[in-house]
Amino acid sequence: MATIALILGSVRRDRQGINVGMWLERMLKTREHIVHLIDPLMLDLPLLDRMYKEMTPPSKKLAELRGKIVDADGYMAVTPEYNHSISAAMKNTLDYFLEEYYFKPSSIVSYSPGAFGGINATQHLRNIFAELGAPTIPSSMSIPKVHTVFARGGKLLDAAFENRFTKFVEEFEWYIEALKNQRAKGTPY
Numbered sequence: 001m002a003t004i005a006l007i008l009g010s011v012r013r014d015r016q017g018i019n020v021g022m023w024l025e026r027m028l029k030t031r032e033h034i035v036h037l038i039d040p041l042m043l044d045l046p047l048l049d050r051m052y053k054e055m056t057p058p059s060k061k062l063a064e065l066r067g068k069i070v071d072a073d074g075y076m077a078v079t080p081e082y083n084h085s086i087s088a089a090m091k092n093t094l095d096y097f098l099e100e101y102y103f104k105p106s107s108i109v110s111y112s113p114g115a116f117g118g119i120n121a122t123q124h125l126r127n128i129f130a131e132l133g134a135p136t137i138p139s140s141m142s143i144p145k146v147h148t149v150f151a152r153g154g155k156l157l158d159a160a161f162e163n164r165f166t167k168f169v170e171e172f173e174w175y176i177e178a179l180k181n182q183r184a185k186g187t188p189y
């Protein structure tokens, strides 16, 4: 059992990402994980002026968000692909913090309506998580033709994704436990 921050990337009114996110949240909870859902639409954060650590005082909303990021043992991003990268909403949400992510693993689920499932966004997000000190696990889960895989409310339409998710999340859980054990012995900084 771990605490996982599930970070959504879309604030579009017609977003497919919420269907993916709701399914992932249920699947993680089925595996006994505590899930902190981080939804940029609900957060409605302004474009970054000051990072959290520079704010005097930070807003209650950001203090709560920081609590979720600090509390998490790992991060699972649910990213759309906009012009071959991640969304501005995802990047803006991540950028408010830095040290809070250190020495914890990240994992990436991407999706798109086309055949490639958002893999360009995944590659960019790997670089971003590396800079945030939350290295991304080797496997990622991409969901092509997302509108045929999920219906409203996160109803799964393509059962093949259950097995894909199991393989993916088992790897993530391995890294979560490995880094948790290592963090307990101390970190270099």
Ligand SMILES: Cc1cc2nc3c(=O)[nH]c(=O)nc-3n(C[C@H](O)[C@H](O)[C@H](O)COP(=O)(O)O)c2cc1C
Residues within 6 Å of the ligand: 010, 011, 012, 014, 015, 016, 017, 018, 080, 081, 082, 083, 084, 085, 111, 112, 113, 114, 116, 117, 118
């Ligand atoms: C500004 C914008 C740029 C997009 N660029 C890409 C792209 O480069 N590659 C792709 O596969 N889909 C692209 N799409 C399609 C999105 O993947 C699709 O709209 C998806 O549903 C977005 O996720 P969301 O519905 O959760 O916002 C783009 C969509 C938008 C709005």
